[in-house]
Amino acid sequence: MTAGSVMQIAAFTAGAALIATLLMLVPGLAIAWVLARGRFRGKALVETLVSLPLVVPPVATGLILLWVFGRRGPVGRLLDSIGVDVVFTPKAVVLAMAVMGLPLLVRTARAGFEQVTRRHEKMAETLGASPGRVFATITLPLASRHILAGALLAFSRALGEFGATMVVAGSIPGRTRTLAVGIYSFTEAGEDSRAAALLAVSVAIAFAAVLASNRLSREG
Amino acid sequence: MPAFEITFALRQGGFSLEVADRSDCHALALFGPSGSGKTSIVEAIAGFRTPDWGMIAVGGRTLFSTADRINLPPRLRRVGYLPQDVLLFPHLDVRGNVLYAKRSGAGPTLDEVIGLLEIDTMLGRRVADLSGGERQRVALARALMSAPELLLLDEPLAAVDLSRRRRILDGLRGLRDRLALPLVYVTHASDEALAVADRVLVLDQGRVVAAGCPEKLL
Numbered sequence: 001m002t003a004g005s006v007m008q009i010a011a012f013t014a015g016a017a018l019i020a021t022l023l024m025l026v027p028g029l030a031i032a033w034v035l036a037r038g039r040f041r042g043k044a045l046v047e048t049l050v051s052l053p054l055v056v057p058p059v060a061t062g063l064i065l066l067w068v069f070g071r072r073g074p075v076g077r078l079l080d081s082i083g084v085d086v087v088f089t090p091k092a093v094v095l096a097m098a099v100m101g102l103p104l105l106v107r108t109a110r111a112g113f114e115q116v117t118r119r120h121e122k123m124a125e126t127l128g129a130s131p132g133r134v135f136a137t138i139t140l141p142l143a144s145r146h147i148l149a150g151a152l153l154a155f156s157r158a159l160g161e162f163g164a165t166m167v168v169a170g171s172i173p174g175r176t177r178t179l180a181v182g183i184y185s186f187t188e189a190g191e192d193s194r195a196a197a198l199l200a201v202s203v204a205i206a207f208a209a210v211l212a213s214n215r216l217s218r219e220g
Numbered sequence: 221m222p223a224f225e226i227t228f229a230l231r232q233g234g235f236s237l238e239v240a241d242r243s244d245c246h247a248l249a250l251f252g253p254s255g256s257g258k259t260s261i262v263e264a265i266a267g268f269r270t271p272d273w274g275m276i277a278v279g280g281r282t283l284f285s286t287a288d289r290i291n292l293p294p295r296l297r298r299v300g301y302l303p304q305d306v307l308l309f310p311h312l313d314v315r316g317n318v319l320y321a322k323r324s325g326a327g328p329t330l331d332e333v334i335g336l337l338e339i340d341t342m343l344g345r346r347v348a349d350l351s352g353g354e355r356q357r358v359a360l361a362r363a364l365m366s367a368p369e370l371l372l373l374d375e376p377l378a379a380v381d382l383s384r385r386r387r388i389l390d391g392l393r394g395l396r397d398r399l400a401l402p403l404v405y406v407t408h409a410s411d412e413a414l415a416v417a418d419r420v421l422v423l424d425q426g427r428v429v430a431a432g433c434p435e436k437l438l
Binding site: 119120122123124125126127128129130137138141142 | 297320
């Protein structure tokens with residue numbers, strides 16, 4: 001394997017992880033905020049559902065995604081009718097990464113929202129701020145370190161995603177092969193030096209991301 | 221219509237507060253020992269707490285009324301509130317905090333407020349770097365900048381040094397008169413109550429034990 005293909009796999013994985021992280025930001029923050037502030041029936045159920053990908057075997061999560069987004073699945077059929085294929089495409093890689101990373105973003109961001117005191121928000125309200133302005137100028141900035149730390153954790157998790165990706169996206173060279181999947185495929189084929197090259201890149205990126213996430217959480 | 225109508229009951233945990241006062245005063249001082257309910261009253265007026273029943277009206281404007289099912293959200297109450305814990309926004313500098321409250325075309329100018337509270341040298345500083353007295357002055361500036369129709373000051377000068385306290389009290393009195401701004405002032409210090417208020421409620425254990433002219437009661 002050439003240095004170029006190592007870089008291609010690394011760039012594809014980092015790009016897919018980045019897109020997955022960006023895609024999960026809005027729903028992730030919305031869920032985190034509702035869990036931090038909301039009092040509603042079924043809250044425990046939502047908490048459990050969101051955390052499920054952390055404990056269910058990733059391969060099982062991948063299988064669920066395959067059923068849902070496959071051509072005969074409820075969402076896959078709908079997407080197929082407008083000409084969008086997900087399974088075994090780069091979109092499936094992003095999907096698997098987003099689903100597996102979401103719980104980490106939600107849990108960390110929720111902790112961030114919980115440590116913003118309601119009194120600061122109330123004070124902003126007495127100064128004439130609308131609920132939207134309070135959220136954008138007080139809640140979000142005061143929780144920003146946790147949110148960033150959560151996004152970095154989710155990004156790191158996405159980088160190392162293997163089981164769900166393997167089931168829903170496969171290991172197609174130059175198309176859906178990620179760092180983790182590549183390491184597995186090369187090791188299985190006895191190509192240890194190629195696996196080692198991917199391993200080194202994978203560890204370096206993950207190390208930097210987790211280090212940054214930990215630093216942000218501590219400073220927060 | 222009285223300037224102030226503050227008649228409500230509020231129960232929280234083991235603490236119960238009952239207050240009933242109507243008056244035409246412009247500046248009301250709440251006086252009493254810690255735990256007597258002074259802060260709970262201003263928090264109910266600001267909309268930080270919701271009374272169990274009653275009515276809160278200032279200058280003919282009803283902020284809360286169980287009979288009329290009115291409970292204005294804090295942003296519509298037009299109160300400039302300075303709480304004891306000041307609640308400056310830690311992620312904004314002094315200028316950012318003061319200007320957060322600016323409503324376009326209303327209220328005093330930034331220069332006026334900066335001059336009154338002597339905060340011109342600290343505008344670019346981080347909130348975390350301010351002393352207790354400086355924080356109180358910045359929070360007071362922010363409250364004034366919100367063009368309030370009522371000012372709620374909970375021990376606003378507790379951490380301000382004596383010489384500056386006198387100047388700020390004079391300035392506050394001037395501003396109150398110039399803007400015809402009703403004022404509720406919580407204090408432990410009788411000299412502050414005498415300086416700013418034309419009526420005082422003396423509280424003890426959640427009840428009003430005396431009400432009237434500060435010169436007679438303090």
